[in-house]
Amino acid sequence: QVQLVESGGGLVQAGDSLRLSCAASERTFSSYAMGWFRQAPGKEREFIAALNWNGGSTYYADSVKGRFTISRDNAKNAVYLQMNSLKPEDTAVYYCAADKVPFRVAVTRAADYGSWGQGTQVTVSS
Numbered sequence: 001q002v003q004l005v006e007s008g009g010g011l012v013q014a015g016d017s018l019r020l021s022c023a024a025s026e027r028t029f030s031s032y033a034m035g036w037f038r039q040a041p042g043k044e045r046e047f048i049a050a051l052n053w054n055g056g057s058t059y060y061a062d063s064v065k066g067r068f069t070i071s072r073d074n075a076k077n078a079v080y081l082q083m084n085s086l087k088p089e090d091t092a093v094y095y096c097a098a099d100k101v102p103f104r105v106a107v108t109r110a111a112d113y114g115s116w117g118q119g120t121q122v123t124v125s126s
Contacts, residue, residue: 002026002098002115009094009120012086016124020081022096022117030054030074031102035113036081038092038122045095049081050106059106064090086124093119 003025012018020036035050049070051058058070069082079096099107100114107113 002029002032004096004098004115004117006094006096006117006120009122011123011125014087014124014126016086017082017084018086018122020083020094020096020120020122022079022081024077024079024098027077028102029077029098033099033104033106034070034072034079035097035099035107036068036070036079036094037097037110038090038094039119040092043092045110046092047108047110048094050108051079052106053103057106059108083122086122088124088126091122091124093121095119 005023008020031053033052036048037045038048039045049060051070055072067085072079096117097113098115
């Protein structure tokens with residue numbers, strides 16, 4: 001399994017931006033689609049964004065479309081989530097995840113991901 005470590009979370013005000021990073025331990029990272037999910041207190045884990053193994057295809061939840069951008073740097077074994085125009089409802093623990101199967105198009109179901117990071121807290125104050 002790919003080991004994943006998220007970073008970049010924090011406390012910001014509404015309208016601010018944050019960039020989350022996810023570092024992968026395996027050089028095979030570049031073969032897998034990657035995704036970002038989030039989970040707010042008392043809510044189920046929610047799909048946010050995904051991109052395929054080479055970054056050519058991306059998918060976003062309607063709630064973040066136009067504000068968040070997912071990207072990857074396979075040379076650095078990293079995936080990023082640029083979050084702009086943050087809202088209080090974006091407050092959650094954010095997780096990155098790696099697909100179970102290599103070379104698939106980006107997937108949006110949590111069950112399709114086999115490796116997860118420990119999460120990073122993002123808090124947006126109003």
